[in-house]
Amino acid sequence: MGIASITPGLLTTRAEMDQLFGGGNQGGILPSTKTPNILIYVDHDSGKEYGYEDGWLAEEDEFGPIFEYTGQGTSGDQTFLGTKGSRNAAVLYHAETGRSLRVFVAEGKVPGSSSSAKQQRYIGEFALDPNLPYTVREAHGKDQVQRRIIVFRLRPKGAFERLPKDAVTRAETTTADRVLATVAEPRMDEPKRVATKRKLVSESRRAAQPSVIAEHRQSDLRDAYLKELTGQGHEVFAFQIKIAGTTTTLTTDLYDATTNELYSVRGESSREEVRAAVGQLKDYVRHLRPRPPKLVTLLPEKPQDDLANLLHTEGIDLVFRDGSDYMRSAAK
Template sequence: MVWEITVGQTLRRREVHSLVGGGSRQNGIAPVAGSPEILVFTDPASGADHGYDRFEGLREDGTYAYTGEGQNGDQTFQRGNRALRDAQAEGRNIRLFRTAGVMATYVGAFTLGEPAFEIRQIPSTAGPDRDGIIFNLEPIEAAACEVLPAYGGIEKATGVRDWIAPSSSQYLMASSDTAARAAMRDEFRLQAQFGRWLIARGDRVSALRLATAGTFIEPDLYNSSTGEVIEAKRSVARHDVRMAIGQALDYSNVARLNGFQVAPSILLPARPGEDLLELCHSLGITVWHSDRGGFTRLSPL
């Protein structure tokens, strides 16, 4: 079967199913029998009614977080969830649609990222929070991502909110890369220690949500007492420091565009090499690093 729906095209959902030759008209994940296509429908308004908007949406890196099927009890890998998880292994195409009422807009073809999914604690329609499957979808063609809601809720806006120390227990990474999981734990631990250290010395630590390019981004920490946006990295390896530099500059620029006067800073577990430190200072970036149970600030001259 030749895929006939173009990126950005809006159709009635029943027309979509007629064109592709099947797939459930009620489910969010609709594998098409006898076809390589898996139709995935995201409805932000409906998702918000169930509290899914906190875990779903377009992330700053261009990936799309998508909540799996199942409104009550722990979500499991059955039916649509299993089909989406196994899409790559089975050579199937993931076709994402943004729905509003009976209408569906084709966003584009996606693939599963790395990790392919996370297990998060999400709300239940009736009852306590439960395990939810958050799929990590990456576009593989020019996609109409502008029709997708930003990650974390379609009604939320730019602004300062309370900072909550990150914890590696907040979610489980579904990855075979144990080194990646360990790195995430180390980075979360560093952020948590630094944030609590700042608060203990009297600084006001917050989370800062910034609008940009149809989505939202958030620095790891925002110290409103010193006017710094801070990006943490788990090592002083060159690639980590270079990544932190780029992110810190991006955050500070977007913050200024949103009306916040801030300076870029990075947080590392140790003092970086002198050449990297000189690079940071030449760009106006402050370097914080862990030091004897506390933290040291290395400011540009």
Template sequence: MTGDGWDTPVDSLMGREERMAKYGGAKYGGIEPSRKTPNVFIYSDPARGKSFGYNFDGWNEDNTVFLYTGEGRVGDQQMRDGNRAILEHHTKGRALRLFVADGLIPGTDQKNHRYVGKFEVDRERPYFLEEAPDQKEELRTVFVFRLHPLGEALHRSADRSCSGDIRLVTETVLVPLEAHISQTFENPGAKATTATRRESELCARYVSHLGRYFQRWKITPAGETRPLFTDLYDQEENELYEAKGTATRDAVRRSVGQLLDYQRHITPKPNLTLLLPHRPSDDLINFLHSVGISCVYEEPDAEFSRIDAAAREG
């Protein structure tokens, strides 16, 4: 038995009622501080998160960090209650005890849990933010805590995170275009939309029209897990394209933000161009040129026209 009264070995199975009797803490929550012992009990159930369309929980690639999604099922998660208990466990003198769901307690319909080990939250980067659907299938912000094992811990392939840990530095690499130009494509956890199909098909027509080799950039910003993929990149001209399936003001304004965001991470800094299925209004062309972005649009005869930003300067 340890100095804090903990005598449950790593890899042991333990139901919530047994844990309550020995160490305290409430029965039903995902994060349960105990008044009986200096512990905060954390329960991970990746299958439950996966049913909502996400699964961040689990070990990172080198088994040094266990990622754990905070509590709060509807709307943006808040740094209070259980989430705050994890964040402040150092100052409260509490240990984090992690359990993962593992089948049912024999003869009952209650979930069993396997003890993974004792953890502490990372002191420099305790958590990062992710987007995930809630119970109403609406996107919201969730906390993903970064937990380090203290001593022995259980490492199983079944407990691997599907998302992985955040990147500590931004990673920017060129990747082939083929995965982008297709009839449909999907973002993680979301179905392909009519807009994405139109953008993909527009890119394919433009590449075929020019008959040149294009690539795209895969950008994973520091502090995030999910990469960003650009639409088209012409390395010979150092030109980065963002495609949109419509030429509306809303689509053009979104594109400007995307292009400027991508450009920050690419060296040398590329020229920026918006690819559209129709000629936008003169005001939108002036808007694009005011921020140094050119415009290429498709003509009714399947040809493409270009209006360079430099042509309108001055």
């Protein structure tokens, strides 16, 4: 069986794919040292055991469908670093290393086999979404302790199979669950590891998205302000929102429970970023119960007066950094 015969919908086994591509047959992410491929195995049953669900999102954008896949690691925070995070890093940097992501879904036991080995259904070749390669969420681990998980966003390349049973389940009701404030930190530890590779990814991003510099400033500002608030004794966390009838999961920026304030943290004080903050806050606040929070935008420096007025007109307070201090301009 040659690579040309591997088409979406093919039923095969891990052993056969190991012979064809290499990579071994144990684990969910298997980078091959024989061929330029990374094999990704999805098992819907085992995912639910750890509080997550992999599969196709119901929502598409102008660039097509998205398949979500949760990274390696069954307990503790998932990472891109060290031995524990090496397979997650392999997926993150697959394009830079010239590897294809080939995704398989478990499909019942192998016919006639006395072992527990499952058939694997090939659904296609994928690549990470160049705009948003992954998101970070909170879920319980093997030990039932809440931890941060990496959720990769995969885009199909060429032919693919998309069956209803491989879709993420739509939420029955809208929920807003409290999660650690650090879940709002999207970059985790990967840019500290390979900044130059991150730059390569950034060069392919759409012009409408914030730059990598802005993303770093956003992360640094969030971290610093979180430290500021907790240093004052405030209770700070974030919300993970699932919206009824969709497969969408949203994660807010900082929420100060002590003052009942919801923050949108932006990496630039530009018009584009201020507009984004307004939309984000207005979207999120609809789903928070029972007491609607005060809305606040946190910026790295003072914006133009017109942009401060835009926030105030929408009833949103402005907080901006001034040297080592934080200045507040309240909406009237």
